Amino acid sequence: MAHFPCAKEIDAKEVLKEKGLKSTPQRLAVLHVLHESTKYLSINNILDKTKEILPNTGLATIYRTLDVLADIGLISRVHFEDGCHTYAYSSDSHGHHIVCTKCNKIMDFAECPFEDYMENLSKRTGFKINNHFLQLFGECNECAGNAN
Amino acid sequence: MAHFPCAKEIDAKEVLKEKGLKSTPQRLAVLHVLHESTKYLSINNILDKTKEILPNTGLATIYRTLDVLADIGLISRVHFEDGCHTYAYSSDSHGHHIVCTKCNKIMDFAECPFEDYMENLSKRTGFKINNHFLQLFGECNECAGNAN
DNA sequence: ATATTTGCAAAGGATTTGCACACAC
DNA sequence: GTGTGTGCAAATCCTTTGCAAATAT
Numbered sequence: 001m002a003h004f005p006c007a008k009e010i011d012a013k014e015v016l017k018e019k020g021l022k023s024t025p026q027r028l029a030v031l032h033v034l035h036e037s038t039k040y041l042s043i044n045n046i047l048d049k050t051k052e053i054l055p056n057t058g059l060a061t062i063y064r065t066l067d068v069l070a071d072i073g074l075i076s077r078v079h080f081e082d083g084c085h086t087y088a089y090s091s092d093s094h095g096h097h098i099v100c101t102k103c104n105k106i107m108d109f110a111e112c113p114f115e116d117y118m119e120n121l122s123k124r125t126g127f128k129i130n131n132h133f134l135q136l137f138g139e140c141n142e143c144a145g146n147a148n
Numbered sequence: 149m150a151h152f153p154c155a156k157e158i159d160a161k162e163v164l165k166e167k168g169l170k171s172t173p174q175r176l177a178v179l180h181v182l183h184e185s186t187k188y189l190s191i192n193n194i195l196d197k198t199k200e201i202l203p204n205t206g207l208a209t210i211y212r213t214l215d216v217l218a219d220i221g222l223i224s225r226v227h228f229e230d231g232c233h234t235y236a237y238s239s240d241s242h243g244h245h246i247v248c249t250k251c252n253k254i255m256d257f258a259e260c261p262f263e264d265y266m267e268n269l270s271k272r273t274g275f276k277i278n279n280h281f282l283q284l285f286g287e288c289n290e291c292a293g294n295a296n
Numbered sequence: 297a298t299a300t301t302t303g304c305a306a307a308g309g310a311t312t313t314g315c316a317c318a319c320a321c
Numbered sequence: 322g323t324g325t326g327t328g329c330a331a332a333t334c335c336t337t338t339g340c341a342a343a344t345a346t
Binding site for chain 2 (some may be wrong): 345
C-alpha cells in the first residue's frame with residue numbers, strides 16, 4: 001500500500017480498522033489532502049489534489065470516501081451559506097435553531113451565547129469574526145420523555 | 149391580494165416594501181407556512197403546504213421565495229448533516245471551524261464555548277441536546293490586515 | 297403603465313448507483 | 322480466497338434559468 005506523510009495516518013488506520021473498514025490508498029490520500037490544506041476545498045479541488053497522489057481516482061470515490069471519513073469523525077462537514085438550501089422561520093436576526101432529531105420539531109432561540117466569546121476567540125485566532133452559524137440537535141421533551 | 153393570518157405579515161410587508169420587493173401572495177404564503185410549522189420542512193413539504201393555500205404555486209417559486217425571505221432576514225437557512233456536502237479536516241471531535249470569507253482559509257478550533265451553556269439551554273428549552281454544529285465566518289488576519 | 301414576479305418546462309449541475317474489476321485483509 | 326472498495330458511465334435528483342403571461346405598485 002502507498003504511504004503518505006500524514007500526521008494522522010496511523011490514527012486513521014486504526015480508526016478504520018476498528019470500524020471494520022479498509023485502509024485504502026484513496027482514503028488515506030483524501031485525508032492527507034484535507035489535512036494538508038489550510039483552505040476550504042470544493043469537491044473538485046479535493047478530487048484534483050487527490051489525483052496528484054493517485055491519478056486514477058474517480059469522483060465517485062471522493063464522495064464515498066468523504067462520507068466514510070466524516071462518519072468515523074476524521075473529518076467534518078462544513079456548511080456554507082450558499083451550499084445548503086434548507087430554511088426555517090426565524091424570530092430574530094441570529095436565527096439559531098434547535099432541531100429534534102426524532103420528530104423534526106424545530107425551535108429557534110433568540111439569545112446567542114457566543115456574543116461574549118467572540119471577542120476572546122478573535123484575539124486568539126487572529127480572525128475578525130463577522131458572522132456565525134450555530135445549530136443544536138437533540139430531542140424535544142416529548143420525544144425524550146416518551147419511550148422509543 | 150389574498151390575506152393570511154400570519155403574525156408577522158404586516159412586518160413582512162413592510163420589510164419587503166423597504167427593500168423594494170413586492171408583497172405577493174406567494175411570499176406571504178411561504179412565510180406563513182414556515183411560521184406556522186413547528187417542524188423542519190423540506191422544500192417539497194413547503195411546496196405542498198403552500199399549495200394548500202395557493203394551489204398553482206410552482207417549485208421554482210418556492211426556491212426563489214425562500215431565497216428572498218432569507219436574504220431579507222425573515223427566515224434563516226438551516227443546515228442538516230446530510231443536506232450539505234462540504235468537508236474539512238477536523239483535529240478534534242467537535243470539529244468547529246472558522247472560515248475566512250475572503251481567502252477561504254479554514255481553521256478548526258478545539259475548545260467549545262458551548263459546553264457550559266448547553267445545560268442551561270437544555271433546561272430552558274426542554275430539549276435534551278445531543279449534538280451541535282457551530283461555524284464562524286470572518287476574515288483571517290492577513291485578509292483583514294491587508295487592503296481591500 | 298411598468299417593472300417585478302410567477303408558472304411552466306427545459307437546462308444544468310451535483311451526487312448517487314450499478315456493475316465488473318482490483319485490492320486489502 | 323473473500324468480501325470490501327474502486328473506477329467508469331449512466332441514472333437520478335435537486336436547483337436554476339428562460340420566457341411569456343400575470344400582477345403588485
